Amino acid sequence: MHKPLLCPSQLLHTDLTGKIFIVTGGNSGIGLETVAQLAQQGAHVVLACRRHIDGDQAKSRIMVHQPRGVIEVAILDLADLKSVKDFAGHFLAKHSHLHGLVNNAGVMNVPYGKTKDGFETQIGVNHLGHYLLTELLLPCLKASAPSRVVILSSCYHDRAVGREGTIDLEDLHFERRKYDGWEAYAQSKLANLLHAKELAKRVSGSNVVVTSVHPGWVRTNLIRNSAPLWVQDLLLRPILRLAGMLEPKEGAQTTLYALLAPEVASHNGKYFSQTGFYRTKEASKGGWPLNSPNPHAHDDQVAKNLDQLSRRLVGLSS
Ligand SMILES: NC(=O)c1ccc[n+]([C@@H]2O[C@H](COP(=O)([O-])OP(=O)(O)OC[C@H]3O[C@@H](n4cnc5c(N)ncnc54)[C@H](OP(=O)(O)O)[C@@H]3O)[C@@H](O)[C@H]2O)c1
Numbered sequence: 001m002h003k004p005l006l007c008p009s010q011l012l013h014t015d016l017t018g019k020i021f022i023v024t025g026g027n028s029g030i031g032l033e034t035v036a037q038l039a040q041q042g043a044h045v046v047l048a049c050r051r052h053i054d055g056d057q058a059k060s061r062i063m064v065h066q067p068r069g070v071i072e073v074a075i076l077d078l079a080d081l082k083s084v085k086d087f088a089g090h091f092l093a094k095h096s097h098l099h100g101l102v103n104n105a106g107v108m109n110v111p112y113g114k115t116k117d118g119f120e121t122q123i124g125v126n127h128l129g130h131y132l133l134t135e136l137l138l139p140c141l142k143a144s145a146p147s148r149v150v151i152l153s154s155c156y157h158d159r160a161v162g163r164e165g166t167i168d169l170e171d172l173h174f175e176r177r178k179y180d181g182w183e184a185y186a187q188s189k190l191a192n193l194l195h196a197k198e199l200a201k202r203v204s205g206s207n208v209v210v211t212s213v214h215p216g217w218v219r220t221n222l223i224r225n226s227a228p229l230w231v232q233d234l235l236l237r238p239i240l241r242l243a244g245m246l247e248p249k250e251g252a253q254t255t256l257y258a259l260l261a262p263e264v265a266s267h268n269g270k271y272f273s274q275t276g277f278y279r280t281k282e283a284s285k286g287g288w289p290l291n292s293p294n295p296h297a298h299d300d301q302v303a304k305n306l307d308q309l310s311r312r313l314v315g316l317s318s
Contacts, residue, residue, distance in 0.1 A: 002244070002275040002284060002285045002286065003275070004216060004246055004250050004253070004274060004275055004286075005253065005254065005257075005274055005275070005286050005288060006250075006253055007253045007254075007256045007257040007260070007261075008257075008261075011256065011257065011260045011261055012037060012041070012256065012260075013041070014041060014260060015041065015042050016038060016041040016042045016043035016069065017042035017043070017068070017069070018042075019042075019043045019044070019099040019100070020043070020044045020045075020046070020095055020097050020098050020099055020100075020144075021038050021043050021044070021045050021046070021098075021099060021100040021101070021102065021259075022045075022046040022048055022091065022098065022100070022101050022102065022137070023035045023038070023045060023046070023047060023048065023102040023104055024048045024049075024076060024078065024102065024103055024104050024105040024130065024133070025048070025049065025104045025105025025106065026045070026046075026047035026048055026049055026055070026058065026104070027047065027049035027050075027051075027054040027055050027057070027058040028049075028054070028058070028220065028221050029218065029220030029221055029222065029248050029251070030104060030152070030215050030218055030220060030248055030251040030252050030255065031047075031102070031104040031105065032058050032061070032062070032248065033248045033249045033251065033252035034102055034104060034252045034255050034256065035047050035058070035062060035071060036062045036065070036067065037252060037256055038069065038100075038256075038259075039062060039067035039068070039069035039070070039071050040065065040067045040068065040069070041068070041069065042067075042068040042069045043069045043070075044069055044070045044072065045069060045070070045071050045072070046072045046073075046074050046091065047059060047071055047072065047073050047074070048074050048075075048076040048087060048105070049073065049074075049075070049076065049105075050075065050076070050077050051075075052073060052075060055073030055074075055075075056073055058073075059071045059073055074087060074090065074091065075087065076105075076133075077129075078105055078115075078124070078125045078126075078129025078130060078133070079115035079116060079121065079124055079125050079129065080115065080116040080117070080129075081115075081116070081117050081128075081129065081132055081314060081315065082116070084129050084132045084133050084136070085132070085136065087133070088133060088136035088137055091137070091140075092136075092137075092140060095140075096140070096143075097140065097143070097144040098137055098140045098141050098144050098147060099144050099146075099147045099148070100147060100148045100149075100150070100259050101133075101134060101137055101141060101147075101148075101149045101150070102150045102152075102255060102259065103130040103133070103134065103149065103150065103151045103152060103192070104150075104152045104255065105125065105126075105130075105152075106125065106126045106152060106188075106222065107121060107122060107125050107126065107222075107225070108122070108156075108181075108185050108222045108223070108225065108226065109181035109182055109184075109185050109225050109226045110122060110181060110225050111181065111225070112174065112179040112181075114173075115128075115129070118173075119172075119173055119313065120172065120173040120174050120179075120184060121184075122181075122184040122185050122187070122188040123172055123173065123184065123187060123188045123191060125188075126185075126188035126189065126191070126192060127188050127191040127192060127195060127310065128310060128313055128314055130151065130192075130195075131195060131310040131311075131314055132314040132315075132316070134149060134195075134199065135311075135314070135316055138203070138208075141208050142203070142206045142208055145206055145207035145208050146207045146208075146209070146265070147207070147208050147209075148208070148209045148210070148211070148258070148259055148264075149196070149199065149208065149209075149210040149211075150210075150211055150212075150213060150255050150258045150259050151192045151193075151195055151196045151210070151211070151212045151213070152192065152212075152213060152215060152255065153189045153190075153192035153193045153196075153212040153213060153214055153271065154185075154189040154192075154214050154215075154276075155214045155273060155276030155277050155278055155283075155284075156182075156185055156186050156189050156277075157186060157189035157190040157192065157193050157214075157292070157294060157297065158186075158278050158279055158283070158292060158293055158294040158297075159186070159277070159278070159279055159294075160182040160183070160185050160186035160189070161182045162182070163180065163182045163183040163186050164186070164294070165186035165187065165189065165190040165294050165296060165297075166186075166187065166190065166296055167187050167190055167191060167194070167296065167302060167306060168187070169302070169305055169306065169309055172187075172309070172313075181225070190294070190296060190297065191306060191310075192212050193212045193271050193292065193297050194297070194299075194302060194303040194306050194307075195212070195303075195306070195307070195310070196210045196211055196212035196269055196270075196271070197212075197269045197271075197297075197300075197303050198269075198303040198304060198306070198307040199269075199307075200268040200269030200270075201269065202307075204268065209264060209265050209267075209268050210268060210269060211258045211264060211267065211268075211269070211270055211271070211272055211289075212270075212271045212272070213254040213255055213258050213271070213272045213273065213274075214254065214271070214272070214273040214274055214276050214286070214290075215246075215251040215252070215253075215254050215255060215274055216246045216250065216251050216253075216254065216274030216275055216276065216286075217244055217245050217246060217275075217276070217277070218245070218246045218247070218248055218250070218251030219232060219233065219237070219240070219245050219246065219247055219248065219251075220248055220251070232245075244275065246274070250274075251274070253274065254272050254273065254274045254288070257272065257288055258272050258288075261288075267289050270289035271289055271290055271291075271292055271297070272287075272288045272289050272290065273286045273287055273288070273289075273290040274286045278293050279293050279294075280293045
């Protein structure tokens with residue numbers, strides 16, 4: 001078991017007063033800890049989530065610690081492009097700046113299903129919804145530069161429970177191949193990494209830094225479609241901890257580092273990884289940044305083709 005990488009303490013004490021961030025999936029797990037830390041440092045954080053009640057509850061939990069910043073709950077359903085457009089529209093009507101966008105929300109190994117717009121759920125929520133969100137907010141991120149986009153990927157972009165991470169651009173939605181929940185998750189997480197890589201190229205020179213991250217193996221609700229939460233959170237918790245499972249606060253470290261560390265600016269488009277489960281021992285130690293052992297993560301042509309396909313699918317003219 002490798003030691004988790006920790007964000008240097010001085011970064012977590014930097015004053016973020018006057019800075020505005022959006023964290024998707026901010027009501028739970030790694031997203032909630034990310035919102036809490038940014039608010040603690042004085043930032044204005046938009047906690048984006050599917051339901052007001054969940055956002056309000058998450059906000060109340062954070063407010064107990066009397067953060068210096070402001071938390072604004074806003075509704076975003078990444079499985080519905082209209083909701084993404086509405087969210088971005090409301091944000092832009094209210095705010096003239098955005099210093100950091102954290103594309104954190106995600107689902108894992110869900111049964112086969114489709115988003116409102118007909119995309120396979122995992123590629124739709126994890127990648128395509130975030131793709132549109134990022135494009136709609138990009139002019140504001142550019143106008144607010146220096147600014148950052150952090151995209152939550154996973155070590156499962158390499159291999160997820162035995163399935164190698166690949167992208168099938170001819171059949172992104174599993175219409176011609178048999179659906180496998182882990183294969184679809186791995187595909188979506190590889191898409192996250194390639195999204196960061198290609199977007200960084202597109203925004204080069206604008207002082208917008210884009211990275212993807214693996215947060216570690218973290219005790220959150222993400223596992224709920226693969227195992228009962230009580231098994232992870234109660235029954236096996238001490239054993240899983242010994243096996244390397246991190247608490248959500250530890251899971252937020254890589255995101256916070258990618259968002260706040262000055263040296264990340266010289267790694268535009270790179271992948272930052274907490275300790276993980278990779279095909280090589282070396283990669284499993286993690287690295288800020290880490291050279292992914294998956295050859296598909298280095299395929300510039302696939303990254304470019306995915307970018308163009310994503311653009312078309314979310315209805316943006318090229
Ligand atoms: N936990 C890990 O070990 C691990 C490892 C590698 C990568 N990651 C990545 O880390 C990110 C955060 O996950 P987590 O572990 O913190 O899991 P989590 O506690 O389940 O949080 C996921 C968040 O995504 C939100 N979400 C799901 N579907 C959505 C939709 N259609 N629209 C908007 N929001 C939606 C969830 O909202 P609801 O509460 O409404 O469902 C929740 O807020 C994910 O991208 C995941 O792939 C996690």
